[in-house]
Amino acid sequence: MTREEFDKNRRRFGDDIDAWPAPLREPARAFMARESDDALDRLVRQAALVEGDDGALARKVMARIDRRAPRPSLLPRFLVAPTGLAASAAALLITATIAGYQVARLQDQSQDSELLALAAGARLPDDGGPAIAGDAGEGDAL
Incomplete structure (x- = not known):
């Protein structure tokens, strides 16, 4: 079967080779197998003939990998x-x-x-003003 015969039968009977008449199925399958082998051979030959720079390809791949790599953060990894x-x-x-103890110590002073001052006998005003010194001779009893 040639390419023209195959195309003519495909237009006439459809793309499904199993729906074609029995005498045409086997030649169509053989043609498809031969075509796929030929197509693969052509692709391999074309790939072998194409000159390529493996170094440039490797640089492109590495550039893509570097773009996807996470950037270093401001925080150390630790x-x-x-x-x-x-x-x-x-x-x-x-x-x-430690800061809490320091603040509490300043407030406690x-x-x-x-x-x-109270233990020494001084009187403290109610308004929180300066302490009034007590008289040492006065013996106030508590």
């Missing part, structure tokens, strides 16, 4: 890792604890001074 996150959280907790 801080993003679970151990880095745990260490950072522990350092933050320790820093917050004024209270400690007032308590010491």
Whole structure:
């Protein structure tokens, strides 16, 4: 079967070779097998004849890979890792604890001074003004 006969029968009976009349099926299948082998041979010959620069192809592939590679982040990898996150959280907790103690100590100093003044016998005004020194000879009983 030639290409013209095959095309004529395909237009007449359709693309499904199994629907063609029985005497034409086998020659059509043989033609299709021969055509597919010829097409494959042509493709292989064309690929072998084409001059190509393997280095340029490799550079293009590497450029595409580099474009898809993640960019380095501003955070070091250590801080993003679970151990880095745990260490950072522990350092933050320790820093917050120390800062809390410092703030509490500063607030307690004024209270400690007032308590010491009261223990020494000084009277403290109700409005939070400066302490009034008590008279040492006056023996106020509590």
